[in-house]
Amino acid sequence: MKLTSIASGSDGNCIFVGTQKTKFLVDCGISAKRVEEGLKELNLKVSDCDGILITHEHTDHVKGLGVLSRRYGLPVFATGKTIDAVFAYKNLGKVDHGLFHSIEADHPFQIGDITIEASKIWHDAADPVCYSFRSGDVKASIATDFGDYDEYLVEKLYGSDILFVEANHDVNMLQVGPYPYYLKKRILGRKGHLSNERCAQLISDIATKGTKKVYLGHLSKENNYEKLAYQTVRVSLHNEELPLEVAKRDAVSSVTSI
Numbered sequence: 001m002k003l004t005s006i007a008s009g010s011d012g013n014c015i016f017v018g019t020q021k022t023k024f025l026v027d028c029g030i031s032a033k034r035v036e037e038g039l040k041e042l043n044l045k046v047s048d049c050d051g052i053l054i055t056h057e058h059t060d061h062v063k064g065l066g067v068l069s070r071r072y073g074l075p076v077f078a079t080g081k082t083i084d085a086v087f088a089y090k091n092l093g094k095v096d097h098g099l100f101h102s103i104e105a106d107h108p109f110q111i112g113d114i115t116i117e118a119s120k121i122w123h124d125a126a127d128p129v130c131y132s133f134r135s136g137d138v139k140a141s142i143a144t145d146f147g148d149y150d151e152y153l154v155e156k157l158y159g160s161d162i163l164f165v166e167a168n169h170d171v172n173m174l175q176v177g178p179y180p181y182y183l184k185k186r187i188l189g190r191k192g193h194l195s196n197e198r199c200a201q202l203i204s205d206i207a208t209k210g211t212k213k214v215y216l217g218h219l220s221k222e223n224n225y226e227k228l229a230y231q232t233v234r235v236s237l238h239n240e241e242l243p244l245e246v247a248k249r250d251a252v253s254s255v256t257s258i
């Protein structure tokens, strides 16, 4: 299984995950051109992919979906409510509704040699989910855009060999920063975004000795920076060994291959 991020942050998200045989994009919140360029760096083409999985309908996750879907006709997978919300997105343009496949959280499905499972997360969207991928005995999980988590999510993500998780903001930076009150309240809320500190707790709840890589992603441009996210998580993990990397905002991150 291979995983890397093509772009990650409040401006746009797109993650690649796949095996030799089966390949997916998770979210398409950057332009189709940037997706093409990112995949090219990985010696891949969009047409090599078997589908696009959408976590939720926010712009930074679906901005490029219309163009990419028209250009390549890839199947799109999302929950029914997310699909409805994506269709309502004003910049989507005309898309072939037949390409959209409705999935349900906690109902794993198989495509090629990958079993995919969506799990519910707390976020201010129609029906947001995160995804886990299993192939053979390898598990990779991608979870961004949630304000908090509970035992359910820990159980779903537990034991991931590769984990991509949100470290959105530093609480102090957000509190003293320029955002208006309502926005601060939204981000800090249960359905907002995960702080560096809470992200560290989640990782220690999920990671096992078998965890081979953790990416920190979806960093806020205004309320976080790479070094701070990395240090906060590293220090509170009490684990020098765990390979940790901050996913790049505007470029392809390093590839983890197991």
Ligand SMILES: [Zn+2]
Residues within 6 Å of the ligand: 009, 010, 013, 058, 060, 061, 145, 218
């Ligand atoms: Zn987002």
Ligand SMILES: [Zn+2]
Residues within 6 Å of the ligand: 056, 058, 123, 125, 145
């Ligand atoms: Zn969001």
